[in-house]
Amino acid sequence: AVAVAATPEWPGPVFLRGLLSGIRCGVVAIDRKGALVLINRHGCEILGFDESPPEGTPFDRALADHPKLVRVLREAFDLANLPNRSELDLGPRRREGTRIGFTVSHVQGDDGEIAGAAVFFKDLTRIERSEEQKRLKDRLAALGGMAARLAHEVRNPLASIEVTCGLLRRRLSDNPDGQQLVDRITDEVRRLNTTVTTSLEFVKPVASDLQPGELMPLLNESIRVAEGRHAGGTIFITRRCEVPPFRMDPDQLRQVFENLLINATEAAADPGLVEVEIERVPAPARASDHDAWGEFEELVVVRVSDDGPGIPEEVRERIFHPFFTTKSQGSGVGLSTVKKIVDSHGGLIDVDRSSLGGARFTVRLPMIFEKTTEVEGQHR
Ligand SMILES: Nc1ncnc2c1ncn2[C@@H]1O[C@H](COP(=O)(O)OP(=O)(O)OP(=O)(O)O)[C@@H](O)[C@H]1O
Ligand SMILES: [Mg+2]
Structure with missing residues (x-):
């Protein structure tokens, strides 16, 4: 039994x-x-x-x-x-x-x-932070879409005005004064066109050209640029680790670190301290936000800290919004560009207080080695 x-x-x-x-x-x-x-x-x-x-x-x-x-x-x-x-x-x-x-x-x-x-x-x-990041991403995407439509609607009539001016100018072949007036219209039309194009650059979603690249050289380059901007006043400390080449758009990532490092030097005390830490960590168990990216096992984490005044809680949510600035000469474009690039790499950016007393920005990027067609389709 x-x-x-x-x-x-x-x-x-x-x-x-x-x-x-x-x-x-x-x-x-x-x-x-x-x-x-x-x-x-x-x-x-x-x-x-x-x-x-x-x-x-x-x-x-x-x-x-x-x-x-x-x-x-x-x-x-x-x-x-x-x-x-x-x-x-x-x-x-x-x-x-x-x-x-x-x-x-x-x-x-x-x-x-x-x-x-x-x-x-x-x-x-x-x-709450990840929800806020998601909302911001949606807002940036909506803003980008609106700007693109607007630019399209504005550029077409501008092109047509320019062509018409050309025709008119020919009819005024024996009237130099009239031609001069037409030329002025043409110049202004071109200026408008440039304004529309450049402001579109700010808000349109970034397209990343992802291919295996090295993080360290471009980080070093960004540090040099930031150092150059603030000759001698700021000391950079770097804690690094080995990072194998992973899928990235090097020009865009350089932009990310340049912006963060320039912000840090601008905020740092005088003479100041800026710290760059690079670390590799296992990917979170649930990487569902980045499903389109397929599998990845590790993240590379880059932290940029400074000994400046830090970022007051009230404005922390807004610093990534386009055109938010507290600087008299600032355009407020830096961090919103940084955010878009990090997003298009499937990464996350976060800010808190650094142990040096100022702000600490943390960029987390998935280290993807494989070249998958899915990624191409998603982000090209
Ligand atoms: N390291 C930092 N310490 C303190 N505040 C910061 C730091 N980095 C950014 N901020 C705040 O975030 C705001 C937005 O930064 P962002 O880089 O987007 O624009 P900006 O530096 O003002 O102008 P720019 O377009 O020239 O970069 C800054 O004006 C500042 O108030
Ligand atoms: Mg800036």
């Missing part, structure tokens, strides 16, 4: 630990006595821990940098209605302004008594 198990075997602690650690949401669990049972990997990332504090540490000590989270957990054993979908700002260990959305649950023991409590949380700041 074959014995049939009535219920599937209950998974062991290793399975459960693996399950919790893999969850894409932060988890902190404590027992009834207030000893830390677990902070999962995602939780450590959000809370700013390089590694989890040891199990058994009193939770208020382990989470000393996040007093609000400590309070939430402490109240967990007293409250009848536990917080569900609440929000709070994390403490100083995390870079300022990290907001989490959280839910608190009791953990029941075998006897049905409350054996512990757990908080489940998500980094809302990151979610």
